[in-house]
Amino acid sequence: MTEQMVEQTLVIIKPDGVEKRLIGEVVKRYETAGLRMVIMKMTILSGGFVESFYAEHRGKAFFQDLCGFMTSGPVVIMVLEGKDCIETVRAINGMTDSNAAGAGTIRGDFGDRTVIRRNVVHASDSAESARREIKLCFNC
Numbered sequence: 497m498t499e500q501m502v503e504q505t506l507v508i509i510k511p512d513g514v515e516k517r518l519i520g521e522v523v524k525r526y527e528t529a530g531l532r533m534v535i536m537k538m539t540i541l542s543g544g545f546v547e548s549f550y551a552e553h554r555g556k557a558f559f560q561d562l563c564g565f566m567t568s569g570p571v572v573i574m575v576l577e578g579k580d581c582i583e584t585v586r587a588i589n590g591m592t593d594s595n596a597a598g599a600g601t602i603r604g605d606f607g608d609r610t611v612i613r614r615n616v617v618h619a620s621d622s623a624e625s626a627r628r629e630i631k632l633c634f635n636c
């Protein structure tokens with residue numbers, strides 16, 4: 497058995513998740529999995545912030561629509577902590593494309609099956625991304 501690591505990850509409940517009143521449901525799923533909330537805030541992101549946050553996607557066909565969507569309404573940003581937190585959160589969220597996300601995952605249950613970007617949540621995809629994203633969002 498591989499050793500489990502206590503680590504942190506960053507999650508954003510996107511404008512569609514807030515609009516659909518899913519804040520409590522999303523947080524409940526993470527906490528039920530044993531993860532601990534470290535810090536959380538609700539905010540409206542600026543275009544400049546989103547462009548740097550998603551810099552790795554700059555130039556892709558969906559980049560401008562993604563940035564427009566992420567600034568279209570309030571989001572909830574949180575840091576979660578726990579053993580194998582990054583992979584645990586990604587499993588709870590499901591695949592990026594809500595069509596491919598399994599039943600019982602956040603995106604499978606609540607994502608928009610016709611518009612990929614409207615997938616309810618963002619989460620860090622690696623320890624390096626988590627460090628970068630936590631610093632960008634909470635300056636720590």
Ligand code: CMP
Pocket residue numbers: 553558562592612613614615617618619
């Ligand atoms: P997220 O986990 O926040 O990381 C980048 C986001 O870009 C992703 O979730 C989706 O919201 C969006 N995205 C990724 N791939 C596509 C795509 N092919 N078309 C539209 N949006 C996408």
